[in-house]
Amino acid sequence: EVQLLESGGGLVQPGGSLRLSCAASGFTFRTYGMSWVRQAPGKGLEWVSAISGSGGDAYYADSVKGRFTISRDNSKNTLYVQMNSLRAEDTAVYYCAKANKRGDIYYYYMDVWGKGTTVTVSS
Amino acid sequence: DIVMTQSPDSLAVSLGERATVNCKSSQSVLYRSNNKNYLAWYQQKPGQPPKLLVYWASTRESGVPDRFSGSGSGTDFTLTISSLQAEDVAVYYCQQYFTTPFTFGPGTKVDIK
Numbered sequence: 104e105v106q107l108l109e110s111g112g113g114l115v116q117p118g119g120s121l122r123l124s125c126a127a128s129g130f131t132f133r134t135y136g137m138s139w140v141r142q143a144p145g146k147g148l149e150w151v152s153a154i155s156g157s158g159g160d161a162y163y164a165d166s167v168k169g170r171f172t173i174s175r176d177n178s179k180n181t182l183y184v185q186m187n188s189l190r191a192e193d194t195a196v197y198y199c200a201k202a203n204k205r206g207d208i209y210y211y212y213m214d215v216w217g218k219g220t221t222v223t224v225s226s
Numbered sequence: 227d228i229v230m231t232q233s234p235d236s237l238a239v240s241l242g243e244r245a246t247v248n249c250k251s252s253q254s255v256l257y258r259s260n261n262k263n264y265l266a267w268y269q270q271k272p273g274q275p276p277k278l279l280v281y282w283a284s285t286r287e288s289g290v291p292d293r294f295s296g297s298g299s300g301t302d303f304t305l306t307i308s309s310l311q312a313e314d315v316a317v318y319y320c321q322q323y324f325t326t327p328f329t330f331g332p333g334t335k336v337d338i339k
Binding site: 212213 | 227266268270275276277278281287319321323326327328329330331332333
């Protein structure tokens, strides 16, 4: 069964840092691009970041560029996002999601989602 | 950035009736070299992660009931639930994956009348 399990969420003060992890199983992790998507309380979905299967290409929303860093360890089947200089507006449930690939091209529609991990930025 | 808008914000439909959700992109998401629209639809029920329903604007994901269908091209897209069931109560989002940032629409809440 294809599964994604996020961890690492919690309460952090403004200006603080947090690293989220997403453990993948049930598919050949290194083959697929991955994304982080977040959802603030009572709000819609916001795409945050994506990374190619090799990790060589990474993409960010403007709202997190320069503060968040996406990475992956294909030997551990794990996706990460390092979040620095956190702000109140980063408070959200963070989902990791699996993207798709046909041949050598990645397509970032997400067919598998984790249950999410909650990040709260507050003093 | 491509801005995605959806209409209506919410709708209530009787059981067994048709529900239609619209999505518009601020620029075309049709890639002419492969004639594909880079548009996906997701369903999110309360307390759950999103679920992929449709990709390439009209390709139904495996296991999704055939009462769900996607249509449209270029900048205008529609998700249709042909006969609304109780379990279809949810928020529906469109998303473009044509270019980064891969933006979502604001969502449309579908409820039972």
